[in-house]
Amino acid sequence: MNTLYSEPIGKRGNHTTMTKWLVFLEQREGIVKQSSIDAWNRVQELAALLPGTVVYGLLPGPASIGQLEGRLAGKGVIYQAGEERLRLYNPQHYMRLVADTLTKEDASTLFFADTALSRDLAPRLSVRLQASLLSGCPTLDDTWPDDGGCRRPVYSGSVIASFLPLRPLRIYTTSSRPTHSAAPFDASSGAHIAFVALEPYAITGEALFPLVRQLAMHKGTTDVAEAGIVIAGGRGMGGQEGFALLEELARTLGGAVGASRPVVDEGWRPHAEQIGQTGKTVAPLLYIACAISGSPQHLAGMGSAGTVVAINRDPHAPIFDVADYGIVGDVHIVLPKLLEALQEFLQKK
Numbered sequence: 256m257n258t259l260y261s262e263p264i265g266k267r268g269n270h271t272t273m274t275k276w277l278v279f280l281e282q283r284e285g286i287v288k289q290s291s292i293d294a295w296n297r298v299q300e301l302a303a304l305l306p307g308t309v310v311y312g313l314l315p316g317p318a319s320i321g322q323l324e325g326r327l328a329g330k331g332v333i334y335q336a337g338e339e340r341l342r343l344y345n346p347q348h349y350m351r352l353v354a355d356t357l358t359k360e361d362a363s364t365l366f367f368a369d370t371a372l373s374r375d376l377a378p379r380l381s382v383r384l385q386a387s388l389l390s391g392c393p394t395l396d397d398t399w400p401d402d403g404g405c406r407r408p409v410y411s412g413s414v415i416a417s418f419l420p421l422r423p424l425r426i427y428t429t430s431s432r433p434t435h436s437a438a439p440f441d442a443s444s445g446a447h448i449a450f451v452a453l454e455p456y457a458i459t460g461e462a463l464f465p466l467v468r469q470l471a472m473h474k475g476t477t478d479v480a481e482a483g484i485v486i487a488g489g490r491g492m493g494g495q496e497g498f499a500l501l502e503e504l505a506r507t508l509g510g511a512v513g514a515s516r517p518v519v520d521e522g523w524r525p526h527a528e529q530i531g532q533t534g535k536t537v538a539p540l541l542y543i544a545c546a547i548s549g550s551p552q553h554l555a556g557m558g559s560a561g562t563v564v565a566i567n568r569d570p571h572a573p574i575f576d577v578a579d580y581g582i583v584g585d586v587h588i589v590l591p592k593l594l595e596a597l598q599e600f601l602q603k604k
């Protein structure tokens with residue numbers, strides 16, 4: 256057992272000392288990310304098991320509090336630093352803000368949702384604050400190990416590795432479990448969350464990290480990492496035009512389109528839609544994989560999906576090993592029929 260822990264986590268029932276946790280809430284264009292809301296709610300679930308745990312939140316950038324109504328569970332205080340200059344991610348400003356809030360509250364643990372931003376910010380913070388960083392932890396529920404460690408797949412899912420924090424201050428980035436979980440923590444009842452606006456803080460000198468470029472999503476499109484339903488297409492879609500069917504299916508089901516890497520390399524779809532080891536990690540309730548073989552690198556990005564449906568003309572495609580439902584057939588024949596049946600079903604509803 257490691258002796259460097261200042262506050263052992265997980266001594267359920269006899270956890271008497273007060274433990275303070277901070278959850279980072281990320282906004283983009285004023286919209287708080289669903290993955291951050293999920294992270295907050297999961298941390299609250301865990302905190303409810305550990306008496307004496309107080310949860311704080313930090314929301315940098317302007318975002319309306321109204322959008323969070325009824326979506327956040329548990330008890331706690333959320334600090335909002337609503338300054339316009341924090342709208343866009345800037346490592347220098349964000350690092351300072353998080354570090355100051357951690358110090359102010361004397362929090363011992365910092366949680367992020369696993370996003371592109373946190374993959375940049377969390378390592379920087381761990382160096383600056385000399386904290387243990389445990390990234391991409393899939394389990395932050397009641398199976399979270401008592402020692403504060405986490406297990407996660409490495410080498411594209413071929414090995415499960417255990418990681419233990421060695422420093423008193425821990426930073427976790429939590430990878431998702433199925434988005435909008437079927438049995439979510441009840442966010443509506445008993446929640447008591449206070450929002451506190453932080454004073455604008457003095458930024459001395461120019462930002463050292465200039466904004467290189469910002470990519471805006473098309474209005475009305477859902478970020479694939481945030482979507483509850485993902486319709487993903489692979490090389491077997493045959494080209495850019497093949498994705499029109501997937502877009503229609505996504506519109507019909509209220510989901511987002513995703514892609515495998517060759518699709519992005521070919522320029523058929525933008526990199527923002529790539530799922531996998533070198534793309535985004537998604538955890539939708541429903542994942543429909545169309546003409547995707549199911550390489551380990553692709554599975555690394557969708558292994559936490561809820562129900563997986565695979566459509567592939569090769570009955571031996573590895574994607575069928577992880578699929579709950581499989582359709583062996585040509586996507587160009589199966590998809591129009593599926594779409595038609597769905598539209599008919601939805602019309603009758």
Ligand SMILES: Cc1cc2nc3c(=O)[nH]c(=O)nc-3n(C[C@H](O)[C@H](O)[C@H](O)COP(=O)(O)OP(=O)(O)OC[C@H]3O[C@@H](n4cnc5c(N)ncnc54)[C@H](O)[C@@H]3O)c2cc1C
Nearest residue numbers: 489490491515516531532533534546548553568569585586
């Ligand atoms: C370091 C590294 C990182 C990588 N990162 C990623 C990543 O992030 N994401 C990722 O996806 N890949 C990644 N890859 C690539 C990965 O190894 C695979 O090459 C890739 O996932 C294969 O994509 P695919 O399934 O679309 O294509 P393919 O492997 O070519 O599979 C196409 C599938 O479509 C089926 N098919 C063809 N036509 C039809 C049809 N008409 N109807 C139905 N089925 C059809 C075929 O049977 C086949 O199974 C990475 C590779 C490396 C080395």
